[in-house]
Amino acid sequence: MTNPMPAPEVEHSDPLDDTREKDESMPREASSIELKGLRKQFGKDTVALDGVDLTIDAGEFFTLLGPSGCGKTTLLRILAGLEEPDAGKLLIGGKDVTDIPPHRRSVNTVFQSYALFPHLSVRDNLAFGLRMRGESSAERERKVAQVADFIQLGSLVERRVDQLSGGQRQRIALARALVCEPNVLLLDEPLSALDAGLRGQLQVELQRIQKRLGMTFVFVTHDQDEAMVMSDRIAVLDSGIIQQVGTPSEVYEHPVNAFVARFMGHDNLFAIQRSADNWVDTELGRLQLDPAQQRSEQQGWLLIRPETLELGGEVPAGYNRLEGTVKERLYRGSRIEYRLEVNGVTLMAVASNVGQRLHAVGDRVTVSFCPEDLVRVAA
CATH class of the missing domain: 2.40.50.140 (Nucleic acid-binding proteins)
Structure with a gap:
């Protein structure tokens, strides 16, 4: 049956779209991220981001850490293009993408809620974004097989999503984000709904995948232990302001202020x-x-x-x-x-x-x- 929705044209001349051939092992050319004076306000009184300046290196596993309401999810949504900043600039790979719509950014997001189609098979879920981009059936099959092998999905590709466990669904959501080959992957508390044992297992798996891909990962969490286990660097946010940026050991062992110290779990403050x-x-x-x-x-x-x-x-x-x-x-x-x-x-x-x-x-x-x-x- 013919798809009633015409597939969008792929603009191969657009410098924001990465269309180069990729190695079969799925390594990526990562992009750096630079935020310059980002500000976002909701209503008259709620300042979600208050002049954020931040640089994330290409190929880095970078975590935005902080309590609920600190601005970390708003920042992630601005990176994805789902929110527009009131002021400031966003550069990805050295290019100003502040006003570029989401579908023209080489960025994908893994959500906490998975956002999968429960009535479709795993294979069709993985291929959905590729089909919307107008890629051929043969190319979709090649990329789906490649990412399924990389994430080690095995026979899961033939099953329906509603037949899978929470951990399996999270792996499918990750695979669906990777199959479109973004330069930056955003992860919005993707492990928070899982039990402790499975969460620890997927923390290790996510870190392994990121290192193999060499892709830039931006991870959002409120869990200090999770941030320290997985990250190359951490930014601790409070009230829309970055309090400290550093390696896990720097942030834990040498917090710059009392808020960071307490949030990292330190009780011995005198x-x-x-x-x-x-x-x-x-x-x-x-x-x-x-x-x-x-x-x-x-x-x-x-x-x-x-x-x-x-x-x-x-x-x-x-x-x-x-x-x-x-x-x-x-x-x-x-x-x-x-x-x-x-x-x-x-x-x-x-x-x-x-x-x-x-x-x-x-x-x-x-x-x-x-x-x-x-x-x-x-x-």
Whole structure:
């Protein structure tokens, strides 16, 4: 039967459409992304993005991380062309695409809701975008077979979507986005609806696929652990403003302010009451700092990561030493989490569950830590 909707003409001369031949292993020529002063406001009072400047390197697995309402999904929709910024510019691959419609950007999106056609087979779902682009039947078959092999779909291609599990549907949604061979793939919390075990499995699979393709991935999540596991770099957003951009270790170990520190799961934040030279006064007492942590400003916070604390044993020379009482002991499988009371405030500590002495609730323990492990954080 003839398709009543005429297939759109493929504009091979358009520099935004990538029509070059691809290797059978599906490597991609990735595109960089540059945001210049992007601003987006909804209504009179809701500023979703407030002058965002950001550069994402070609071939990078980049994650937008933040709480609900921080602006990360709005930013992703602007990248996809589904929202228009009120001000600023968007460049993909060095070309200004701010006013270019979605279908002329070499960008595809994997949504949280999968957005598959439940009444169609997996094969027809994968081929849908190619058919809308007017590609021949032979070319559609070649590309569908290629992506099905790459994603390791096996016999799933012959099944209907409504017969698949959530994890299988998510893999189909990813394959459908890849089959059109975009230079940039956007992923809007695609794993949030999955159970923990399957989610961990697909995190590894997504990372593996991205590295094999060399494609630019922009991933949106509110899950800190997910962001740290998968990303080359992370941008932490709050109230439409990028608070920090860095590698997972930079963002976790050296947050630039109290918001980033708390969002990355740090509980050991203590207000700095006074500081001079290489020491600070906090609720815990006077603590020695590494000289590199000296700051001219007096205010701010001191971060003590729980995994850097040593409980019991001899205290090495030059280390900070505190005395505390174990108030709670939480079993976390490979590690033990302790809630300690030190000078009337709570201090969190994490210790390995292998080869370590376990401290009971009520025990008095010595807490020691190296000055180099203390991090000063802006308010």
